[in-house]
Amino acid sequence: MQITDAQQIINNAVAKLGQDELTESALVEHILPHFSRVLARNDRTNEIYLANHSLGRPLDLVADLIQGALDGWYEHLDGVWGPWLDARDAYREQVARLLNWNDPKGVVPKTSAAQGLRAVINALPSSTPNIVSTRCEFDSIDFVLKSYAHKGRASVTWIEPDEADLLRVEPIIDAIDQSTDLVVVSAVCFVTGQQVEGLDRLIKHAHANGCLVLLDTYHAMGVLDLDYLELGADFLIGGNYKYTRGGAGACFLAIHPRHLSPSGGVPERGSIFSIDTGWFAKEEPFAYKRSDDPAYAPGGDAWLEATPPILTYYQALPGIMLSNAIGIHRLRAYSLDQQQHLADQLVANGITPRLIHHRGAYLLVEHDDGHQAMAGLKDAGVNIDARPLPRSGRWVIRFCPDFLNTRDELTRAAQRVGRVLGSG
Numbered sequence: 001m002q003i004t005d006a007q008q009i010i011n012n013a014v015a016k017l018g019q020d021e022l023t024e025s026a027l028v029e030h031i032l033p034h035f036s037r038v039l040a041r042n043d044r045t046n047e048i049y050l051a052n053h054s055l056g057r058p059l060d061l062v063a064d065l066i067q068g069a070l071d072g073w074y075e076h077l078d079g080v081w082g083p084w085l086d087a088r089d090a091y092r093e094q095v096a097r098l099l100n101w102n103d104p105k106g107v108v109p110k111t112s113a114a115q116g117l118r119a120v121i122n123a124l125p126s127s128t129p130n131i132v133s134t135r136c137e138f139d140s141i142d143f144v145l146k147s148y149a150h151k152g153r154a155s156v157t158w159i160e161p162d163e164a165d166l167l168r169v170e171p172i173i174d175a176i177d178q179s180t181d182l183v184v185v186s187a188v189c190f191v192t193g194q195q196v197e198g199l200d201r202l203i204k205h206a207h208a209n210g211c212l213v214l215l216d217t218y219h220a221m222g223v224l225d226l227d228y229l230e231l232g233a234d235f236l237i238g239g240n241y242k243y244t245r246g247g248a249g250a251c252f253l254a255i256h257p258r259h260l261s262p263s264g265g266v267p268e269r270g271s272i273f274s275i276d277t278g279w280f281a282k283e284e285p286f287a288y289k290r291s292d293d294p295a296y297a298p299g300g301d302a303w304l305e306a307t308p309p310i311l312t313y314y315q316a317l318p319g320i321m322l323s324n325a326i327g328i329h330r331l332r333a334y335s336l337d338q339q340q341h342l343a344d345q346l347v348a349n350g351i352t353p354r355l356i357h358h359r360g361a362y363l364l365v366e367h368d369d370g371h372q373a374m375a376g377l378k379d380a381g382v383n384i385d386a387r388p389l390p391r392s393g394r395w396v397i398r399f400c401p402d403f404l405n406t407r408d409e410l411t412r413a414a415q416r417v418g419r420v421l422g423s424g
């Protein structure tokens with residue numbers, strides 16, 4: 001199967017949903033049949049999958065598209081490079097659409113968010129940048145920053161969340177001064193699902209101090225209908241294996257147009273340019289010309305690296321295309337509705353969930369022993385996960401419905417949770 005065929009199938013299915021808000025009956029009739037492989041699991045097992053914030057469930061089209069990419073290789077050998085690179089560009093275009101990013105070339109494929117972060121730190125003019133970050137960042141980001149600090153390649157100021165384990169922008173703003181080079185912060189915190197409020201103020205303050213901002217969008221993209229370009233962060237990192245159902249390795253770094261050179265060429269020393277690089281970032285890579293100084297491609301291509309992994313694009317495209325075709329605003333409204341239903345059912349079963357007012361796609365139940373809770377719930381047929389809170393250390397179990405979960409499933413899940421975690 002070709003990408004254009006997959007897009008057509010998705011467009012046809014989504015057209016049948018109509019233009020209005022999503023309903024369970026329309027999703028079941030028109031969209032769920034495209035998930036037949038993963039949903040067949042529901043008949044074979046007793047499990048209700050609520051770990052959609054962790055690893056999203058794939059469309060059937062994923063296998064078809066990957067098979068198509070391989071068929072092209074068998075059939076056309078080196079003639080397959082054209083379609084393979086078109087797949088890369090389609091991936092950049094779909095991610096750009098998801099982020100409301102005006103320029104698909106400003107989206108650079110990466111295999112992890114950490115890879116995007118390292119590219120940005122290495123691109124900064126200072127070889128020992130001052131970075132402000134928070135205790136609420138995902139482990140990969142936390143670990144990269146600590147490794148740079150340990151090697152003497154960065155100095156990091158860490159901001160704590162408040163007593164309720166919520167991240168406030170004011171302490172981040174207070175930590176920024178003229179010596180700060182970069183702020184690294186999540187749009188939605190991975191443990192609590194809290195949507196960080198006031199990012200626009202934070203970004204304005206950082207810029208007024210000559211400091212850049214990198215936003216980790218992992219738990220926001222495909223969930224919140226944000227205009228990231230308007231928000232104005234200098235760099236976004238994120239990946240598609242959660243809400244956009246793209247599987248592992250399909251990540252990206254997006255670079256704000258203000259940091260892209262329309263003409264390319266040899267960058268000025270002391271400017272921001274990527275040294276996590278390779279021949280795909282060269283001006284005219286297929287001309288095989290060499291010069292003493294590195295001459296970069298124009299625009300976002302200057303941030304590309306070497307020969308890219310190709311199959312990841314085919315793997316990721318169906319999920320992102322589906323999210324874009326349905327529209328994030330409709331997915332968001334449906335998700336909030338499902339979360340509310342699950343919360344009500346938990347309460348009806350004696351469990352008090354924690355519903356953070358500004359949140360992403362999941363809700364929380366606090367617990368003293370996350371491992372025990374996870375094991376008990378797994379045994380009872382509820383697939384969730386749990387993480388320790390960054391400040392209090394108490395555990396929160398994360399429950400994330402998605403549109404493959406019916407209301408009936410959520411009701412049954414809440415009954416099981418009540419039996420496992422309830423006091424009675």
Ligand SMILES: Cc1ncc(COP(=O)(O)O)c(C=O)c1O
Binds near residue numbers: 219
């Ligand atoms: C907020 C956030 N950032 C990044 C990642 C993944 O990081 P990486 O792609 O470096 O493994 C995750 C994964 O759960 C995450 O939740």
